Amino acid sequence: MEQKYNVSSNPHVRDAMTTSRIMQLVVIALLPATLFGIWNFGFRALLVVAVTVLSSVMFEWIYDKLMHKPNTITDFSAVVTGLLLALNMPPQIPLWMPVLGSAFAIIVVKQLFGGLGQNFMNPALAGRCFLMISFAGKMTDFAVSDGFRGAVDTVTGATPLAALKVQGFIEGTSVPVKNLFFGNIQGTIGETSALAILIGAVILLAFKVIDLKIPLTYIGSFTVFVIIYMLCTGMGFNGNYLLSHLFGGGLMLGAWFMATDYVTTPITFKGQLVYGCCLGVVTAVFRLFGGSAEGVSYAIIFCNLLVPLIEKATYPVAFGKGGKKS
Amino acid sequence: MGKLTFKGGVHPYEGKELSKNRQIEKYLPKGEMVYPLSQHIGAPSAACVNKGDRVLVGQKIAEANGFVSVPLHASVSGVVKGIEKRLTATGGMADSIIIENDQQYEEVEFHGADLSALSREDIISRIREGGVVGMGGAGFPTHVKLSPKEPDKIEYVLVNGAECEPYLTSDYRRMLEEPEKVVAGLEVILKLFDHAKGYICIEDNKPDCIEKMKKLIKDHPRMEVKELMTKYPQGGERTLIYAATGREINSSMLPADAGCVVDNIDTVVAVYKAVILGRPVMSRIVTVTGDAIAEPRNFTVLTGTNMEELIDAAGGLKNNTAKVISGGPMMGFAMYDLHVPCVKTTSAFLCLEHDAVSESKKHATACINCGRCVSICPGRVLPARLATLAERGDMAGFEKMNGMECCECGCCSYICPAKRPLTQSIKSMRKMVLASRKKK
Ligand code: SF4
Ligand code: SF4
Numbered sequence: 001m002e003q004k005y006n007v008s009s010n011p012h013v014r015d016a017m018t019t020s021r022i023m024q025l026v027v028i029a030l031l032p033a034t035l036f037g038i039w040n041f042g043f044r045a046l047l048v049v050a051v052t053v054l055s056s057v058m059f060e061w062i063y064d065k066l067m068h069k070p071n072t073i074t075d076f077s078a079v080v081t082g083l084l085l086a087l088n089m090p091p092q093i094p095l096w097m098p099v100l101g102s103a104f105a106i107i108v109v110k111q112l113f114g115g116l117g118q119n120f121m122n123p124a125l126a127g128r129c130f131l132m133i134s135f136a137g138k139m140t141d142f143a144v145s146d147g148f149r150g151a152v153d154t155v156t157g158a159t160p161l162a163a164l165k166v167q168g169f170i171e172g173t174s175v176p177v178k179n180l181f182f183g184n185i186q187g188t189i190g191e192t193s194a195l196a197i198l199i200g201a202v203i204l205l206a207f208k209v210i211d212l213k214i215p216l217t218y219i220g221s222f223t224v225f226v227i228i229y230m231l232c233t234g235m236g237f238n239g240n241y242l243l244s245h246l247f248g249g250g251l252m253l254g255a256w257f258m259a260t261d262y263v264t265t266p267i268t269f270k271g272q273l274v275y276g277c278c279l280g281v282v283t284a285v286f287r288l289f290g291g292s293a294e295g296v297s298y299a300i301i302f303c304n305l306l307v308p309l310i311e312k313a314t315y316p317v318a319f320g321k322g323g324k325k326s
Numbered sequence: 327m328g329k330l331t332f333k334g335g336v337h338p339y340e341g342k343e344l345s346k347n348r349q350i351e352k353y354l355p356k357g358e359m360v361y362p363l364s365q366h367i368g369a370p371s372a373a374c375v376n377k378g379d380r381v382l383v384g385q386k387i388a389e390a391n392g393f394v395s396v397p398l399h400a401s402v403s404g405v406v407k408g409i410e411k412r413l414t415a416t417g418g419m420a421d422s423i424i425i426e427n428d429q430q431y432e433e434v435e436f437h438g439a440d441l442s443a444l445s446r447e448d449i450i451s452r453i454r455e456g457g458v459v460g461m462g463g464a465g466f467p468t469h470v471k472l473s474p475k476e477p478d479k480i481e482y483v484l485v486n487g488a489e490c491e492p493y494l495t496s497d498y499r500r501m502l503e504e505p506e507k508v509v510a511g512l513e514v515i516l517k518l519f520d521h522a523k524g525y526i527c528i529e530d531n532k533p534d535c536i537e538k539m540k541k542l543i544k545d546h547p548r549m550e551v552k553e554l555m556t557k558y559p560q561g562g563e564r565t566l567i568y569a570a571t572g573r574e575i576n577s578s579m580l581p582a583d584a585g586c587v588v589d590n591i592d593t594v595v596a597v598y599k600a601v602i603l604g605r606p607v608m609s610r611i612v613t614v615t616g617d618a619i620a621e622p623r624n625f626t627v628l629t630g631t632n633m634e635e636l637i638d639a640a641g642g643l644k645n646n647t648a649k650v651i652s653g654g655p656m657m658g659f660a661m662y663d664l665h666v667p668c669v670k671t672t673s674a675f676l677c678l679e680h681d682a683v684s685e686s687k688k689h690a691t692a693c694i695n696c697g698r699c700v701s702i703c704p705g706r707v708l709p710a711r712l713a714t715l716a717e718r719g720d721m722a723g724f725e726k727m728n729g730m731e732c733c734e735c736g737c738c739s740y741i742c743p744a745k746r747p748l749t750q751s752i753k754s755m756r757k758m759v760l761a762s763r764k765k766k
Contacts, residue, residue, distance in 0.1 A: 006649045006681040009750040011656040011736030014682040017743045018689040075691050117692040262696040318731035319706045320576030
């Protein structure tokens, strides 16, 4: 007659959100940017995306198998890593390179440090930076292909940011800000369309996958820094210059999708604000004073390393432990 | 003014509609009655009856054993069958007095009193003699709570009608059906604290209670109704004090340190009965609910009643019941056996067809550092980090990172997408810390 029921410690209910659902939502939110990239750059971009995602998942699976660990590909985190890496690739990249990047991201950066949640650098960005350091030429080759539908700087033919770095914003020859916003420009597959990325960001916000703390402090502090730079260098306030910086490179993709990567951001409320500000300043410094036009990837990787420090410095005051009293 | 609340918290499925419109029904037990000697925090009561004695309703069957202890009373008339170890809802075996109910309900004589004629000491002693404890679940002896060192420094008496635990509707029904008893109880408590205001705190998902209470207290200058935002754990002692008064206390402080006294609705009613009517705690309201219960109900239950009987009275369990919980889903105890008695602190029996905990295990992953646990933690600590320290057995680190400020509300385990048993890890480490502090 003894009926036995499940026994466990309280609480006895759980929220519906799971790790794999979060990852799936991130994939969905990346789809607008992905689809736009494919439309913008043509079939070649689709190929790069497919190869990168598949190889990421494959490396995750192989690693689990070899190490006799439970299969973790169902948590979708490898898909997210692969997709982010793909979106950071130039469309003309030789296909073996994203495969190599995936291997580095999944096996070295993620798994060797203990797997999901343990990596201290964003795997996709670390993969990209690894490729940039090793094969700088190929990674910055944005030569336009036949399928390309975008606008090009009529003088230099370089990406908008690279052109901006060399000559500033020139009315008439520089790529118009409108194009930068819609995304029919050169760049990596997923970074060009601010619009598509913002649609994805709205999805992330609506499903509470991310909140505004990091993106806003990142973009905000970056903007402030660029404005100060403009005023101090005698350029004067130039809206087009600023907007080109905001929409012309990897900032939007970085701020909404990569700076918000849970694993490599501080867990504390204040820490996230500090982290966002650091990102903005470091990105601006890299872009304005560094050797290359882009700065987002290196800035995020760099700030990833500061996270433990930031977290320690922003440890919250516990309830009733001397916080403000009214 | 916005709705009063605290920072953090979660919104689990409320489930209150299952039983909320069910009037309180009196349930008369059929089988033997079991009275565990320890139904409160503090020293267990000492039995003062012997096997074979006949006892009456309201007769004292066990004495308080020290200051932090209370006496125990029979809720039926009948013969004492023995004093034996019996299973309780929290899973342990406890010494219990067993009484064979003779169904006569023959009462001892109760001595009522007029509040105006009672001194502070009289009131406290009547509360103690009535065996009143915190009936919201904690079970702390109420006379101890109401005897702070400096009664004149108490500025607020908070009646906790938040009932933030999902599914529970006993306080709701009480406020709806017998609000005057709540007010009468508060009046008694206010008499102990000359400088205090009485706040009846209710979550805004119970607008009917709020309205009723407001009407009832409009001629009481020292009483006020406070509307709280509906959110778990709004009715936790610390979060409630914060919401109602803006004051914060930490784990090493008592509500009295913030000039507050907090008592739950049923406790306040018990105070009224003990002081004014002279009737000790012999019954309470129990919600029997959940999707595995055929007809969810709110019962007035005599303490000592077997829980299985109550579940039968609510139409019985469905065949596929996965989990039975004493209390609510956030703080309650899961039980493996239904053969346990109702005690003074039993607020509900929740029976569920799905066990979210075992089902969630297939979604478990490593911590993804998403920060959800941090953002909802009402104790403002870092559950993800504390749980890791706890799992590693790092007691010093745990204390240093304010682990003791966790109020064990369960929000972090509830919200975690990686399905980590955060609360469980933190709780067991807290126990170890408390145990090691005692040793010192
Ligand atoms: S909610 Fe869970 S997954 Fe998120 S940080 Fe906390 S412990 Fe980690
Ligand atoms: S750490 Fe403690 S107080 Fe914070 S959410 Fe978890 S159980 Fe609640």
